[in-house]
Amino acid sequence: MREGPTPTDPSGLSTAVRHALGWLLFGNAVGIYLSVLLLDPGWQLGAWTYGRWVPVHLNVQLFGWTSLPLVAWLFSIYQVDRSRLAAWGPAAVWAWSAALAIGVLDWLGGQTSGKIFLDWKSGALWAFTAAQVILWAVLAAAWRERSAYWPQLRRAATLAGLGGLALVPFSLVFAASPKVYPPIDQTTGGPTGSSLQGSALIVVGLMLLLPRVAALCKDSRRRPGIWIFFALSWIVFGVTEAMGGTHHDPHQIFSMLFLLPWVWWLPRDWRRFEWPEGSVAWRGAMFGWWGMLVVTSLAMYRVGVLDRIKFTQALVAHSHMAMAGFTTSFCALLIVLVTRRRMGPPSSVALWHGAAFAMVLVLAAMGWMEGAHPSWMLASPAWRELGLLVRTACGALMIGASLLWYLERRKS
Ligand code: HEM
Numbered sequence: 001m002r003e004g005p006t007p008t009d010p011s012g013l014s015t016a017v018r019h020a021l022g023w024l025l026f027g028n029a030v031g032i033y034l035s036v037l038l039l040d041p042g043w044q045l046g047a048w049t050y051g052r053w054v055p056v057h058l059n060v061q062l063f064g065w066t067s068l069p070l071v072a073w074l075f076s077i078y079q080v081d082r083s084r085l086a087a088w089g090p091a092a093v094w095a096w097s098a099a100l101a102i103g104v105l106d107w108l109g110g111q112t113s114g115k116i117f118l119d120w121k122s123g124a125l126w127a128f129t130a131a132q133v134i135l136w137a138v139l140a141a142a143w144r145e146r147s148a149y150w151p152q153l154r155r156a157a158t159l160a161g162l163g164g165l166a167l168v169p170f171s172l173v174f175a176a177s178p179k180v181y182p183p184i185d186q187t188t189g190g191p192t193g194s195s196l197q198g199s200a201l202i203v204v205g206l207m208l209l210l211p212r213v214a215a216l217c218k219d220s221r222r223r224p225g226i227w228i229f230f231a232l233s234w235i236v237f238g239v240t241e242a243m244g245g246t247h248h249d250p251h252q253i254f255s256m257l258f259l260l261p262w263v264w265w266l267p268r269d270w271r272r273f274e275w276p277e278g279s280v281a282w283r284g285a286m287f288g289w290w291g292m293l294v295v296t297s298l299a300m301y302r303v304g305v306l307d308r309i310k311f312t313q314a315l316v317a318h319s320h321m322a323m324a325g326f327t328t329s330f331c332a333l334l335i336v337l338v339t340r341r342r343m344g345p346p347s348s349v350a351l352w353h354g355a356a357f358a359m360v361l362v363l364a365a366m367g368w369m370e371g372a373h374p375s376w377m378l379a380s381p382a383w384r385e386l387g388l389l390v391r392t393a394c395g396a397l398m399i400g401a402s403l404l405w406y407l408e409r410r411k412s
Contacts, residue, residue, distance in 0.1 A: 012080045012089015012138075014409070016072035017335050019097050021406040023064025024328075028399040030057040035392040039385070048108050055107040055119040061323060062117055063128075064100055069331040069338075071096065074139055074165075076338040077213060078158060083142040092135045099127040118176040125176060132169040139165065190310065193252030193301055194240035200259050200294070201233055206330075207266050214337040215273035226269055233258045247301050256301055263291045278342035281349045282333040288353075289325035296321065313387070314367020317360045324356045324398065332405075344408060348401040355397035362390045 030053055036043050037050045044050070071093065075081060080089045103124040106112070112119040120128055140162055147155045174180060191199075208230065211217075240255040247253070267287045275283060300306055300318065309315060332343045343349070366387040370376055376384050 012086060012093065013072045013075045013338060015090040015093045016068045016075060017339060018406075018409050019093050020065055020068035020072070020331065020335070021402065021409055023060050023068065023097070023100070024402050025399065025406050027057055027060040027065055028395065028402050030060065032392060032395040032399060035388060035395055039388050039392065047110075052108050052110060055112050055116075056104050058117055059103060059107070059119055060100065063103075064097070066323070066327050066331055068093070068096070069334040071135065072338050073214075073334050074135075077161070078139045078142045079146040080138055080142040083145045085138060085141050085145075088134075088138045088141075092131070092138045095131040095134045096128075099124070099131040102127045113176050113178055115176065115178070118172075120172065120176045125173065129169045129173060132172070136162070136165055136169070187246040187248065187307075190306075192241070192245060193247065193249075194237055194243075194245075194255040196297065196301070197233070197255045197258055198237045198241060200262075201230075201237060204230065204233075204262050204266070208269070210334070210337075211270055211273040214334075215275055217273055219272040223269075226265060229261065229265070247306050248303055253301065256298055259294045260298065263294050266290070276336065276340055279333055279336045281346060282329050282336060282343065285349070285353050286326060286329035286333060289321060289329055293318075293321055293326055308371035309367045310371075312367035312370040313363040314371065317363035317367060320356060320363065321360045325353070325360065328352070328356075344401065344405040348404045351397055352401040355394040355401070359391050359394035359398075362387050362394070 033043075034050065034053055034057055037053070041050070075089055080086060103120060106121065106124040107119055111121055111124070113121045143158055143162060147158060150158070208226070236255050236258050240251050243251055245252045270283065270287075296318070300309065300314075332349075336343050366384060369383060375381075
C-alpha cells in the first residue's frame with residue numbers, strides 16, 4: 001500500500017518523550033524530598049507539608065512519567081508527526097504538561113479531592129480535561145488524514161481506539177468525583193482481590209497489544225489459547241467483582257490466582273516477536289518485575305499477612321515494585337520502540353533496577369517489622385531510621401540514572 005508524503009521532524013513524539021523524562025526527574029526529586037522529610041521533618045518548606053507533597057509525587061509519576069510515553073505511542077500509531085497537523089503534536093504535549101503543573105500548584109496549595117491518583121479538582125481538573133480533549137482532537141485529525149493510506153483492519157482498529165479514548169476524559173471526571181468509590185475489602189479498607197485482578201488485566205491487555213502493534217511477528221501460527229484465557233479471566237473478574245468480599249473469601253483469592261499463568265504466558269508470547277536493539281534489558285527487567293509483582297501480591301493477599309502489613313512501608317514497597325519497577329520498565333521499553341533509540345547507557349539501566357530493588361527490599365522488611373508492633377511510632381528505633389536512610393540513598397542512585405536519561409534525550 002503506497003504511503004503519503006512524510007514530514008521529516010517527528011517533533012510531537014520526541015516532545016512527549018522529553019516531557020515524560022522531565023516529569024520522571026521531577027517526580028524522583030520530590031520522592032527524595034519526601035524521604036528526607038521522613039528522616040527530619042525540619043526540612044519542611046512553609047505550608048508545603050509532607051501530606052501536600054505526596055499527591056505531587058504520585059500524580060507526577062502517573063500522569064507525567066507513566067502517561068506521556070503512552071501519548072508518544074499514540075502519536076506513532078496515529079502518525080501525528082506525518083500528518084499536516086504535525087505542529088499540533090508538541091502543542092498537545094505542552095498543554096498536558098501545563099495542566100499537570102497547575103495540578104502540582106493546586107496540590108501544594110492543599111486543593112485535592114483526597115482520592116489517591118485522582119486528586120484532580122476544580123480548575124486543575126478542567127485544565128487537564130481540556131488537555132486530554134486537545135490531544136484527542138489532534139489524534140482524530142491525524143486519523144482522518146493518514147488512515148486513507150492504511151489497510152482496512154488498521155483503519156477500523158484505530159477508529160475504535162479513538163472511540164475508547166474519547167471516554168477517558170469523562171471517566172476521569174467521573175472517577176475524581178467525591179461521590180464515586182470502587183468496591184473495597186471491608187476488613188482492610190483496601191481493594192478487593194477481584195479489583196486487583198481487574199486492574200492487572202488492563203495491564204495484561206496492554207502487554208498483549210504492544211508486540212502486535214510495535215514489533216514484527218516471527219511465528220504466524222494461530223494460538224487462540226491465550227485469547228480464550230484472557231476472555232475467561234475477564235468473566236471471572238466480572239463475577240467475583242459483583243460478588244464482592246474480602247481476603248477471607250476463597251472466591252476473592254480464586255480471582256487473584258488467575259493472574260499467575262500470565263507470569264509465564266506473556267514472556268512466552270513476546271518471544272514470538274522480533275524486538276529492536278536496545279530493548280532486551282528493558283524487556284527482561286519488565287518481566288522480572290511483573291513476575292515478582294504477581295507472586296508477591298498473591299502472597300500478600302492472605303489472612304494474617306495483609307492484616308499485618310496494611311498501612312506500613314510494605315505497601316510502599318509494593319507500589320514501588322509496581323511503578324518504579326514494572327511500569328517504568330514498560331514505559332522505557334515503549335520509548336525504545338517508538339523512537340528506535342536506546343534509553344540510557346546499560347550501566348544506568350542496571351543502576352536504576354538495582355537501586356529500585358534494594359529500595360523495595362528495605363521497605364518490605366521495614367513494613368513487616370512495623371506490622372509486628374506499633375511501638376516504633378513512639379521510639380523511632382535505629383532499624384527504622386537506617387531503613388529510611390537506605391531508601392533515600394537508593395533514591396539518590398535512581399535520580400542519577402533518570403538524570404542521565406533526560407540529558408541524553410534533551411540533546412536530540
Ligand atoms: C527517586 C526515587 C524515589 C523515591 C526516593 C521515592 C520516595 C517515596 C516516598 C518517600 C513515598 C511516601 C511513602 C510514605 O508515605 O510512607 C513514596 C510513595 C510512592 N511512590 Fe515513590 N519514590 C521514588 C520513585 C518513584 C517512582 C519512579 C514511582 C512511580 C513510577 C513512585 C511511585 C510512588 C507511589 C505510587 C507511592 C505511594 C505509595 C503508597 O502510598 O502506597 N515512586 N515514594
